[in-house]
Amino acid sequence: MFDLNDAVDSWLAKAVETEPGLGVYVDEIADHVVSASEANIASGMAPADAFAAAIEALGEPTMLAGEFRKDGGIAATLRRLACNERAPSKREQVAMASAWILMSLFWAGVMIVVQGSSTWATFAWIVTTYLPLTAIGAMMSRREPKTKAA
């Protein structure tokens, strides 16, 4: 006999195996498929057909993961910060400060190793570390988040 929860678990396990990025949303996706299947059953479909229709409506795991990816990643995070949609989290602030320090230490090391020809290393430090990280840092700290307004 068809068991909806088993079918969802089995389908989801395969989906996450194919697209590990779905793992973050596994609870929501499972509940979504169950809810959609139940709505289909309520409208008169057989349970197996209801489940098949629910996962078809959700789309292929690859496509779904692609939708999730659009909303995540460094580019999307920077875009939101640039639009002042939100303030940086503590974790992001620590990551930025760490990146700044590590990159500076790296280029300081390079300059020590290539003593006597440090001009290009200084230039590389400015281009790869100082300018981009300072710009991002300024962007992250320029204003209070909108959520504190009103």
Next chain:
Amino acid sequence: MRLPKDLVAASAKPMVLALLRQGDSYGYEIIKRVRELSDGQLEWKEGMLYPLLHRLEENGLITSYNANPDTGRPRKYYRLLPDGAAELEAQQGSFAAVFNVLQSFDGFEFGGSHV
């Protein structure tokens, strides 16, 4: 008539906050409710809603908790937080300002029962 993607994206956040102001809800129900309220003009994708809910939670605008519905599977419910309510008021002000400007143009009238 389907709405343009950018308009859908811009309105998603205040809509989620407004829906949660009416009461706690979960992903599937939010999508269904938006579809009903818009007479099918707004078809939110799961790929858009769930990351948005996670982001709103990270930003301290909403919170989540697990509850067991009849299915026995834990369901993640979302609840509006005070910061979220304040954000919603700010967003209402912004949308009202845009609405008022658009309405001030000759021949630019809003119709329909939902406006």
